[in-house]
Amino acid sequence: MGRVKAWLMDMEEDATRLSADEFKKQHGKKHIYIWEEANGPETPKIKCHHKTVLMEKLDGESILVCERCGEDVTGEVIG
Numbered sequence: 001m002g003r004v005k006a007w008l009m010d011m012e013e014d015a016t017r018l019s020a021d022e023f024k025k026q027h028g029k030k031h032i033y034i035w036e037e038a039n040g041p042e043t044p045k046i047k048c049h050h051k052t053v054l055m056e057k058l059d060g061e062s063i064l065v066c067e068r069c070g071e072d073v074t075g076e077v078i079g
């Protein structure tokens with residue numbers, strides 16, 4: 001039986017039930033990638049809901065970009 005595999009499975013299980021901070025406390029920062037695989041990228045403290053969008057020009061087209069996270073939110077705002 002692979003001990004490493006069991007440990008990995010434990011971490012994967014923890015990833016689904018712990019917050020990112022709790023996970024880091026238990027398993028160390030370097031294993032946060034496992035948490036991210038289960039939950040998506042660890043978002044910084046600022047939770048972005050794209051409240052401040054900027055109009056930018058890209059290849060002659062106007063796109064909407066979030067001022068805080070820099071994400072292209074054109075589809076979200078219009079679509």
Ligand SMILES: [Zn+2]
Binds near residue numbers: 048049067068070071
């Ligand atoms: Zn944003």
